Amino acid sequence: MTIDHGALLVQAIEAVKRRNPKNIYFVACGGSLAYMYNQQYLIDRETAIPSFVLSSNEFIHRDPKGLGKDSLVITCSHSGNTPETVEATAFARRKGALTVAYSFKVDSPLWLAAEYNLHYDWGPDADAYDHRAGMALRFMFGILDAIQPKPLYKTALENIKDLQGIFARNKAKFAAAADVFGSSHKREPIVYTMASGPVYGEAYSFAICLLQEMQWVHSAAIHSGEYFHGPFEITDYDVPFLLMKTAGETRPLDERALAFATKFSKKVTVVDAEGFDWTGIDASLKSYLSAPIFGAVLRVYAERLAEHRGHPLSVRRYMWKMEY
Amino acid sequence: MTIDHGALLVQAIEAVKRRNPKNIYFVACGGSLAYMYNQQYLIDRETAIPSFVLSSNEFIHRDPKGLGKDSLVITCSHSGNTPETVEATAFARRKGALTVAYSFKVDSPLWLAAEYNLHYDWGPDADAYDHRAGMALRFMFGILDAIQPKPLYKTALENIKDLQGIFARNKAKFAAAADVFGSSHKREPIVYTMASGPVYGEAYSFAICLLQEMQWVHSAAIHSGEYFHGPFEITDYDVPFLLMKTAGETRPLDERALAFATKFSKKVTVVDAEGFDWTGIDASLKSYLSAPIFGAVLRVYAERLAEHRGHPLSVRRYMWKMEY
Numbered sequence: 001m002t003i004d005h006g007a008l009l010v011q012a013i014e015a016v017k018r019r020n021p022k023n024i025y026f027v028a029c030g031g032s033l034a035y036m037y038n039q040q041y042l043i044d045r046e047t048a049i050p051s052f053v054l055s056s057n058e059f060i061h062r063d064p065k066g067l068g069k070d071s072l073v074i075t076c077s078h079s080g081n082t083p084e085t086v087e088a089t090a091f092a093r094r095k096g097a098l099t100v101a102y103s104f105k106v107d108s109p110l111w112l113a114a115e116y117n118l119h120y121d122w123g124p125d126a127d128a129y130d131h132r133a134g135m136a137l138r139f140m141f142g143i144l145d146a147i148q149p150k151p152l153y154k155t156a157l158e159n160i161k162d163l164q165g166i167f168a169r170n171k172a173k174f175a176a177a178a179d180v181f182g183s184s185h186k187r188e189p190i191v192y193t194m195a196s197g198p199v200y201g202e203a204y205s206f207a208i209c210l211l212q213e214m215q216w217v218h219s220a221a222i223h224s225g226e227y228f229h230g231p232f233e234i235t236d237y238d239v240p241f242l243l244m245k246t247a248g249e250t251r252p253l254d255e256r257a258l259a260f261a262t263k264f265s266k267k268v269t270v271v272d273a274e275g276f277d278w279t280g281i282d283a284s285l286k287s288y289l290s291a292p293i294f295g296a297v298l299r300v301y302a303e304r305l306a307e308h309r310g311h312p313l314s315v316r317r318y319m320w321k322m323e324y
Numbered sequence: 325m326t327i328d329h330g331a332l333l334v335q336a337i338e339a340v341k342r343r344n345p346k347n348i349y350f351v352a353c354g355g356s357l358a359y360m361y362n363q364q365y366l367i368d369r370e371t372a373i374p375s376f377v378l379s380s381n382e383f384i385h386r387d388p389k390g391l392g393k394d395s396l397v398i399t400c401s402h403s404g405n406t407p408e409t410v411e412a413t414a415f416a417r418r419k420g421a422l423t424v425a426y427s428f429k430v431d432s433p434l435w436l437a438a439e440y441n442l443h444y445d446w447g448p449d450a451d452a453y454d455h456r457a458g459m460a461l462r463f464m465f466g467i468l469d470a471i472q473p474k475p476l477y478k479t480a481l482e483n484i485k486d487l488q489g490i491f492a493r494n495k496a497k498f499a500a501a502a503d504v505f506g507s508s509h510k511r512e513p514i515v516y517t518m519a520s521g522p523v524y525g526e527a528y529s530f531a532i533c534l535l536q537e538m539q540w541v542h543s544a545a546i547h548s549g550e551y552f553h554g555p556f557e558i559t560d561y562d563v564p565f566l567l568m569k570t571a572g573e574t575r576p577l578d579e580r581a582l583a584f585a586t587k588f589s590k591k592v593t594v595v596d597a598e599g600f601d602w603t604g605i606d607a608s609l610k611s612y613l614s615a616p617i618f619g620a621v622l623r624v625y626a627e628r629l630a631e632h633r634g635h636p637l638s639v640r641r642y643m644w645k646m647e648y
Contacts, residue, residue, distance in 0.1 A: 030553025
């Protein structure tokens with residue numbers, strides 16, 4: 001089945017423009033939620049529209065008073081059948097909000113629950129432009145360009161057409177470093193991740209999806225700015241940190257955390273967005289494109305760790321195996 | 325020096341009423357930031373005013389476009405000299421926002437940076453009503469009653485006058501359980517915390533301040549709703565979780581997480597807000613008062629853990645001991 005991603009996208013963007021939302025809720029769970037942080041950051045930097053990142057069941061039970069017909073609620077579930085995300089979408093729609101759902105599966109419960117749908121491709125053969133990474137950027141820059149046109153958004157929409165090439169070049173560039181990480185961390189019982197700003201969601205995703213879920217390795221995502229107000233006391237020569245330095249506005253936070261961590265831990269791994277291959281990307285977009293590139297590059301770090309540990313990323317003991 | 329907490333409070337509340345803010349930023353670091361989650365939850369449930377919890381340096385460097393003269397920025401630093409919180413306050417004030425700072429120290433850099441100040445008492449002899457816990461509730465319910473008077477807010481402002489008694493009764497009620505926790509966890513290298521809704525900040529605080537900072541024990545605060553989307557795969561018979569069940573709207577999330585965790589871990593500790601001594605508190609306020617009571621009760625859990633580990637809560641290796 002061939003899906004016309006572009007047509008679905010145009011419909012959703014037009015709907016957002018007509019609605020002219022007063023607030024935006026980004027609602028999902030786990031890895032799908034982690035992906036929302038970069039989008040929320042973009043909205044926070046480019047518009048005065050208040051926006052929020054909330055886990056699906058938190059959103060439903062919290063039932064924020066600001067939710068209503070002037071709201072845009074963006075949800076995501078890969079399978080399209082995460083029960084609380086489907087319910088969150090239905091809940092938002094009952095409240096009169098405009099609902100737009102990202103999903104890989106067409107005609108899934110999520111697809112049917114949302115008023116508008118954004119389909120993305122998946123798997124090793126999918127082009128990143130049509131992948132979740134690409135669709136999220138196309139939707140965000142598309143919305144921005146619809147409500148407040150700027151050359152920057154048009155440039156972004158052009159630049160990301162080569163997202164597949166950008167990802168491929170960076171995965172290759174960091175392949176050797178990823179293998180060193182995998183090999184040197186294969187016996188670590190805990191690995192902390194650290195990031196800030198638009199990249200925080202990638203630190204969260206690596207901690208809860210790649211390490212805890214797929215590797216059964218203890219982890220926590222530490223916000224680089226919060227590190228000095230508690231977590232840094234856990235730093236010791238043998239405590240591993242994986243730090244993601246953004247090329248965006250909050251970079252000074254990451255630099256400060258890195259300077260301290262490397263002073264007291266012998267196991268700090270840094271992935272620096274300034275070291276990415278930025279060919280074909282306008283320098284003013286580095287902040288907003290750091291997170292998706294980290295997503296692609298860090299997947300290789302996880303794959304190499306999995307390989308060295310003999311614990312494939314696909315292994316689960318509870319997820320999808322029982323009722324919960 | 326005697327501070328008239330009430331007079332400062334009245335001035336700040338009047339200023340908020342005059343400004344009629346279009347959005348609210350709760351800005352601080354570490355434990356002071358953790359304290360903001362309950363306040364943000366309250367605003368989210370009771371008003372349609374968008375509000376955000378941001379670490380101080382993230383707030384400055386992110387520089388959200390919504391920040392301006394229609395904003396209320398609430399900051400907190402115990403010492404009043406956390407550099408990034410002082411700077412965040414000055415930054416917000418330059419942007420024209422109304423600034424209100426909580427602090428224990430009068431005439432500190434934070435005190436001078438903010439337009440309005442809320443002083444709180446500290447230490448074992450301080451009455452909880454004048455403590456940070458009490459001042460935060462008095463300010464929040466005070467604001468709410470000023471902008472949209474309701475009997476609920478007046479009831480809250482009356483009920484919390486006995487906050488000291490409420491805390492004392494609950495600390496006593498959970499003293500034995502706290503000692504069991506301390507004794508049974510003294511050799512644990514990692515303890516996860518879990519909570520949702522208004523109590524998430526307490527799970528965060530226990531993880532980063534009590535465990536990582538004051539005990540050098542690995543930890544991460546897991547959101548009860550997010551648990552099933554990654555973190556739960558780390559669950560095993562010997563992995564300890566400290567779960568805080570709120571008496572508020574998100575309780576079903578905690579119940580679901582608890583049901584799963586106890587099935588596969590033999591080391592789940594539950595502190596249930598429904599088990600608190602609620603004498604003198606209107607039942608409709610349980611949601612908003614869960615977090616501060618957890619704060620008081622869990623301090624006893626940390627104290628007992630510290631005692632059994634022979635590692636006082638006051639010990640630090642980096643904090644306040646060097647430049648960072």
